[in-house]
Amino acid sequence: MTELSKTGAAVGEPTSGRQAPEAFLEVRDLKVHFPTDDGLVKSVDGLSFSLEKGRTLAIVGESGSGKSVTSQAIMGLHRLGTRGKNVRMSGEIWLDGQELVSASPDEVRKLRGREMAMIFQDPLSAMHPYYKVGDQIVEAYRVHHKVTKKVARARAIEMLDRVGIPEPAKRVDGYPHEFSGGMRQRAMIAMALVNNPELLIADEPTTALDVTVQAQILDLIRDLQKEFGSAVIMITHDLGVVAEIADDVLVMYGGRCVERGSADEVFERPQHPYTWGLLGSMPRIDRETSERLIPVKGSPPSLINVPSGCAFHPRCPYADIPKGNVTRTVRPELEQVSTGHWSACHLSAEDRERIWTEEIAPKL
Amino acid sequence: MSETKKTDTVAEATVPKQASAPEERDVLLKVEGLTKHFPIKKGILQRQVGAVKAVDGIDFEVRKGETLGVVGESGCGKSTMGRVITRLQDPTGGKITFEGRDITRLSTGQMRPLRRDIQMIFQDPYGSLNPRHTIGSIVSAPFRLQGVEPEGGVKKEVQRLLELVGLSPEHYNRYPHEFSGGQRQRIGIARALALKPKLVVADEPVSALDVSIQAQVVNLMDDLQEELGLTYVIIAHDLSVVRHVSDRIAVMYLGKIVELADRTSLYEAPMHPYTKALMSAVPVPDTKRRGQKSERILLRGDVPSPIAPPSGCRFHTRCWKATQICQTTEPQLVELRPGQRVACHHPENFADQAPQDTVLLSVAKKASELVPDAVASGGPTGKEPVAEEAEAAEETAAAEAAEVSEKPEAAEKPEASEKAEASEKAEASDEEPVAEKESVSEKESVSEKAEAVAAEESAAEAAASGAKTGPGAKVTVAKPAAGDDSAPEEPTASAGVAADAPAEGPGDTEAVAEESARQAGSGSQESTDK
Numbered sequence: 086m087t088e089l090s091k092t093g094a095a096v097g098e099p100t101s102g103r104q105a106p107e108a109f110l111e112v113r114d115l116k117v118h119f120p121t122d123d124g125l126v127k128s129v130d131g132l133s134f135s136l137e138k139g140r141t142l143a144i145v146g147e148s149g150s151g152k153s154v155t156s157q158a159i160m161g162l163h164r165l166g167t168r169g170k171n172v173r174m175s176g177e178i179w180l181d182g183q184e185l186v187s188a189s190p191d192e193v194r195k196l197r198g199r200e201m202a203m204i205f206q207d208p209l210s211a212m213h214p215y216y217k218v219g220d221q222i223v224e225a226y227r228v229h230h231k232v233t234k235k236v237a238r239a240r241a242i243e244m245l246d247r248v249g250i251p252e253p254a255k256r257v258d259g260y261p262h263e264f265s266g267g268m269r270q271r272a273m274i275a276m277a278l279v280n281n282p283e284l285l286i287a288d289e290p291t292t293a294l295d296v297t298v299q300a301q302i303l304d305l306i307r308d309l310q311k312e313f314g315s316a317v318i319m320i321t322h323d324l325g326v327v328a329e330i331a332d333d334v335l336v337m338y339g340g341r342c343v344e345r346g347s348a349d350e351v352f353e354r355p356q357h358p359y360t361w362g363l364l365g366s367m368p369r370i371d372r373e374t375s376e377r378l379i380p381v382k383g384s385p386p387s388l389i390n391v392p393s394g395c396a397f398h399p400r401c402p403y404a405d406i407p408k409g410n411v412t413r414t415v416r417p418e419l420e421q422v423s424t425g426h427w428s429a430c431h432l433s434a435e436d437r438e439r440i441w442t443e444e445i446a447p448k449l
Numbered sequence: 450m451s452e453t454k455k456t457d458t459v460a461e462a463t464v465p466k467q468a469s470a471p472e473e474r475d476v477l478l479k480v481e482g483l484t485k486h487f488p489i490k491k492g493i494l495q496r497q498v499g500a501v502k503a504v505d506g507i508d509f510e511v512r513k514g515e516t517l518g519v520v521g522e523s524g525c526g527k528s529t530m531g532r533v534i535t536r537l538q539d540p541t542g543g544k545i546t547f548e549g550r551d552i553t554r555l556s557t558g559q560m561r562p563l564r565r566d567i568q569m570i571f572q573d574p575y576g577s578l579n580p581r582h583t584i585g586s587i588v589s590a591p592f593r594l595q596g597v598e599p600e601g602g603v604k605k606e607v608q609r610l611l612e613l614v615g616l617s618p619e620h621y622n623r624y625p626h627e628f629s630g631g632q633r634q635r636i637g638i639a640r641a642l643a644l645k646p647k648l649v650v651a652d653e654p655v656s657a658l659d660v661s662i663q664a665q666v667v668n669l670m671d672d673l674q675e676e677l678g679l680t681y682v683i684i685a686h687d688l689s690v691v692r693h694v695s696d697r698i699a700v701m702y703l704g705k706i707v708e709l710a711d712r713t714s715l716y717e718a719p720m721h722p723y724t725k726a727l728m729s730a731v732p733v734p735d736t737k738r739r740g741q742k743s744e745r746i747l748l749r750g751d752v753p754s755p756i757a758p759p760s761g762c763r764f765h766t767r768c769w770k771a772t773q774i775c776q777t778t779e780p781q782l783v784e785l786r787p788g789q790r791v792a793c794h795h796p797e798n799f800a801d802q803a804p805q806d807t808v809l810l811s812v813a814k815k816a817s818e819l820v821p822d823a824v825a826s827g828g829p830t831g832k833e834p835v836a837e838e839a840e841a842a843e844e845t846a847a848a849e850a851a852e853v854s855e856k857p858e859a860a861e862k863p864e865a866s867e868k869a870e871a872s873e874k875a876e877a878s879d880e881e882p883v884a885e886k887e888s889v890s891e892k893e894s895v896s897e898k899a900e901a902v903a904a905e906e907s908a909a910e911a912a913a914s915g916a917k918t919g920p921g922a923k924v925t926v927a928k929p930a931a932g933d934d935s936a937p938e939e940p941t942a943s944a945g946v947a948a949d950a951p952a953e954g955p956g957d958t959e960a961v962a963e964e965s966a967r968q969a970g971s972g973s974q975e976s977t978d979k
Contacts, residue, residue: 147659251750265751266523295522295686297748300730304747322660325689325732352736366664368693370716370731377671378693380664384629 105182108135109316110159110284115176115186117151117158124389128154130340131176133419136333138283141310141317143331143348145324145363147385151340152320156286159318160203161185161193180284199229202277206289208269212261212276219245219257222276229280244275248305267298271305278309285310286318291326303330324367328352336360339386339396342419346426356428356437358401361445369449379448395431403440407431477648477680478511478534483543485526485533489756502755503529505704506543508782511648516674516681518695518712520688520727522752526704527684531652534682535569536560547648565595568646572653574633578625584611584636585621591643610639614669631662635669642673650682655690667694688731692716697788700724703763704755706782710789720785720796723764749816762794765810769817770795774806 106113117129129151136142144152157163159180163172178185180200185193205211213221222241223234230237238257245253248271261269270290277285287306291299307330310317319330327334327348334351336344336359344357355361365379383400386392394413398404404412412431419427422434430437486500503526511517519527532538534545536552545553552563571577578587588607592599599606608618614635625633634654641649654670655663667690673679685691691698698715700708700723708721719725726746748767753759762780765771774794782792785799794803809817 147661267751296688296727296730297522298751299732300745300747303732323732324660324734328734328736329732349736352734362661364734366661367734368664368667368687368689369733370689370692370728371733371735377668378664380668381661382665384631384662385659 105184106135106179108179109138109181111135111177111179112155112159113177113179115155115158115178116174117154117163118173119171120173121389126388127340127391128388129158130391132337132340132342134335134342134345136284136316136318138316139310139314140332141319141330142333142335143319143321143327144335144337145321145327146337147322149385149388150337151388152337153288155337156203156288156318156320159185159284160197160201160286161188161190164190164193195229198225198282199280200282201284201286202280202282204270204273204277204285204287204290206292208266208273208293209261211273212269214261217258217260218264218272219259222257222272222279225276226279240279241275244279245272248272248275248278248309249301250275266294267301270294270298270302274302274305274309278313281313282315284316284318286320288320289322290319292321292323299326306330324352324363336363339391340388341396342427342429343397344428345419346423346428350423350426354423354426355441356422356426357397357430358403358432358440359397361441362400364449365445376448379445395429403432403436406436407433475512476510477513477548478682479544479546480510480534481508481544481546483507483530483533483545484541485529485538486541499756502704502758504533504540505755505758507701507704507706509699509706509709511680511682513647514674514678514680515696516683516694518691518698519682519684519701520686520691520698521701522727523686524703524752524755525701526755527686527701528652530701531569531650531682531684535567535650536563537569561595565591565597565644566647568641568644568649570634570637570641570649570651570654573657574630574637575625575657577637578633580625583622583624584616584628587625587636588640588643591640595644597644606643607639610643611636613642613673614639615665629662631658631665634658634662634666638666638669638673642677642679645677646679648680648682650684652684653686654683656685656687663690670694688728700727703752703758705763705792706790707764707793708789708791709782710791714786714789718798720789720791720799721764721793722768722770722795722797725797762792766812767816769813771810771813771816772803772806772808773810774803776810 112135113133115129115132116127119126119128132151132155134142144155146152154163158174159178163174174186176186180196183192183196185196212218219238219241222244223237226232226237226240227234232240242253242257245257250256250268250271256264256268256272261272264272270293274290285306290306291302294302303326306317306319309315319326321327331348334344334346334348335342336351336357338359344351344355344360351360352364355364359381362379362381366381368378381400382402386396386399392399392413394411394415395401395404395417398412401412415431417429417431419429422428422437428437432440483504484502484506485504486502488497489499489501490496491498505526507530509517519530521527529538533540536545536555540553543553544551547563547567552560555563582590585604585607588610589603591597592603592606604621608621611618611620616632616635616639620628625636628636634657638654651670655666658666670681671694674681681694683691683694692712695712697709697711699706700715700721702723708715708719708724710720715724716728719728726748729746730748746769750767753763753766759766759776760779761777762768762771762775765775768775772795778794780792780794780802782790783802784790785796785802791799794806795801
């Protein structure tokens, strides 16, 4: 809220009855549903989390778990053009004291690119192939700043230099196809950061890159975050990347959060069987693993017919432990297991502790 | 996949078919000097103006029942290699031997019977299945094409295969779009296994899948190998996956194999700097390791273009250990330790292969900024004292000599600079410092030979260049004494030195040395002006 001056005059006063939160970014009970011919796709179904400036939150999950939809909802990308008619959004997204779900598209547009920016997975399709890289960065800057092209161009060169592109004064006139994959991703980061956004959302920023380049990009994001003090949401399926960069972790399954906590907590004492499954199915380079991987059986759920009760129960090896039919009938809510560590599971704390220490941890 | 894999049983099972010599009995596929160049054509006449050297001279063999993993960054030629060894693309040169038979130049018709034995699993489970065909028709295609009538009929066999890969036999009449990515990959695997192949080449079999599904497919391939005695060549960019599935691993860089070793040696004591950098870059799902950022080696820039690969060692443009010899002489893939073949002049975790060559290139100095001190000063696992000593000697020598002579590229024409380097190298081997002589004596005969050759070469070159380049290009090499730690020799520098003196951003260890180099550089600049 300290930055209100930056975003200009009047963007969405907090609506009466709903309290603006303390946190820099707070998402409350977010639901994003898409009506289709086959039925209602519940991509995100009641998600809540908060994030402070200078922190990095990693959202982890398989494809179709709703992690990308969440980030697009925050950016207001679902409401653009005709797409806006095909989405049902509810809940609240508070960014720096402003509510975004109920804000008008114009209000969100003023924030987009300035207050919040996004890095996409595939920079080749995220950048326009017909325009020079520099021109695209200049455009992003001039949308929010009343400056001449010359000033904006200087700013673009400065940003390209900052993200480690050699000869930025020359490369600013290059086209996206003339950049290598890693360079393109750097250019996109430059574009995202040109307005010093306070929230940076990175949607699988390194998935398409080689490990050596991935290491470079993660380092860059970390350095830039330190420098600008922005909040970062990192969307990924790679737990290695999460351990590398995240302060907090949110594990999504079937459009809902199943576990949330600090990275240390989630990696040291994961509480949800799905998180165990993710950890168990990853081959690790730092361990001698002649043993078999422990995969999660079955496939991710359909978001049209999300399984009743706990959405994970058809794949969960421990679904029968809780008494009665509770895993199939009652949807578990997030419960705090320790300070700042939440998990949505019917298993009792003792059972979880036992399974983790006796069955899962030794095999990892 | 355990170390003690089914090699024995498999070998036994296939012995009757083997006609070749017993020592070659275990080798299923042998590749020698394989190259694949894609021509670049221009103009109306489509004249060839260059070539993308996707695979540029690789040698390896695949033994029966083992899994060979192939790793490398995108564009290193690993997929092309996979397609060439299965003869989906024709090699430009080299030789491919399958079960003792040369298959390099077989025609499509001649290859067809062999397709039974060599199958491929593709990366993209969406692109590799025809959307208009049912699963039954996709998986039974190999039977149709090969004219094979399996026992009990095609349909029954296909359903058995579907069950084998964990699908339901009722899926026979469904179409690919009705399946998820993981299931489609299983269909691809079922198709590849239909004719009971001997060799399966899998190109990124799991990289398009989610982690949990990835584990299912990895386990499935594992089981099938045990059940059917398959031999795999698995091409992947994910080093964690490759570690998990492979018995031996080949690391590729720009169309070449830079290191080929069994899994344990490679992951515990990688010798090629590129392997080391590659492995240090893999993120590990363990927050405790986050503090240990010092282990990470960052590589600068991207892989160079395979159209005009760098001279000498292809990795020298990004390597933190690169010296003159790396720029001029291409290292051969030599078996340094039993079962570990490496192509490097200055390997990690082992005695230096070119200790007379201690002068770091300026690119190497820049690269070494990104290398943590712990790594730079000898590597974490210096198991052999010999290797450690040699390396330590090399390190100090390098640190001292680094500032003295540099690649005189900026000042001279490229041609001239090459000659200058050569002459410098010749001198280096003449005035071999004490510290280095020690390590030389501890070296193996192989490397000594290589050295001798290199020295001869450079001497010849130097002689040839002497007249052209003149005294201006002469570069003097420092004489680092053993044990002398900090104070560098006063460099008697000349033209070549001045050229690179203002190299920016020296590494911490070199800070002092660099400072004096600058002074020396400015001094010698005057001498050049004269």
